[in-house]
Amino acid sequence: MRESFLYFSFFKKIFEHRLKPKLQEDPFIKFYLPSLEEAIKKSRKAFIESRSFAFCEGCAKRGIKCCGESLEWKLSLAELILNLLLAERRGEVLYFNTERPEDCLFLGEKGCTLILVPLFCRNFFCEDLSKFLGKERLKKIQEAMEDEAVLSFKLGDYLNRNYLFKKEFLRDSLQNSTV
Ligand code: SF4
Ligand code: SF4
Numbered sequence: 012m013r014e015s016f017l018y019f020s021f022f023k024k025i026f027e028h029r030l031k032p033k034l035q036e037d038p039f040i041k042f043y044l045p046s047l048e049e050a051i052k053k054s055r056k057a058f059i060e061s062r063s064f065a066f067c068e069g070c071a072k073r074g075i076k077c078c079g080e081s082l083e084w085k086l087s088l089a090e091l092i093l094n095l096l097l098a099e100r101r102g103e104v105l106y107f108n109t110e111r112p113e114d115c116l117f118l119g120e121k122g123c124t125l126i127l128v129p130l131f132c133r134n135f136f137c138e139d140l141s142k143f144l145g146k147e148r149l150k151k152i153q154e155a156m157e158d159e160a161v162l163s164f165k166l167g168d169y170l171n172r173n174y175l176f177k178k179e180f181l182r183d184s185l186q187n188s189t190v
Contacts, residue, residue, distance in 0.1 A: 015083045015116050016107055019091060023105060025184055026095045030174065034096060037173075043166050044096055050158035051097075051127060057155030061148045064122075066140055071122070076114065077137060078123065083116035085131040088175055089167035097126040127163055 034040050058064050070077070086094075098105055106124040108116055117125050123132065133156060141149060174180055 013112060016109060022088060022091055023095060026092060029183060039169055043162060047162040047166060048097060050162050054156045054159045057152045061144055061152055063144060066143050078115040078118040080113050085129040089170045090127055090129055092170055093127050093166055094125050
């Protein structure tokens with residue numbers, strides 16, 4: 012079993028057992044999480060309209076994948092927690108690819124399964140994709156992604172300062188490493 016699966020599934024359990032009730036009642040999270048969801052929709056719309064997703068699908072059909080093994084480590088702990096909160100809102104379950112170790116832990120049959128994709132992946136445009144999009148469309152996508160970037164940073168920073176980097180949370184996680 013790969014280490015990243017153990018790491019992310021461990022913090023998923025910590026989220027379910029310890030964090031979820033507190034975070035779902037936190038006024039700051041309650042206020043900003045719906046806006047983040049809207050911002051993500053706006054970014055996705057820009058990717059679809061620019062035909063960026065369609066271009067990447069062409070790669071997948073030719074057997075070219077750029078979501079390889081270990082890239083799951085680009086997802087920060089705060090981004091994982093935001094994904095779990097967003098999945099709760101949608102009544103979805105976080106997916107783990109446990110069958111194809113050569114691929115990213117979050118890569119499903121139809122691409123990335125995360126709701127909030129790691130910052131690194133959001134900003135990745137390979138040379139071919141950049142050429143296909145051209146400056147204008149690339150600029151449009153980047154502008155559409157601004158709200159998502161600002162809100163995910165704001166919420167991630169809040170989670171780190173008030174929950175994840177608190178010594179009580181770290182102590183609790185260590186003590187409950189068998190949950
Ligand atoms: S980012 Fe580039 S290499 Fe990756 S799927 Fe899209 S076109 Fe292909
Ligand atoms: S976009 Fe998603 S599936 Fe692809 S490398 Fe990033 S996290 Fe993994």
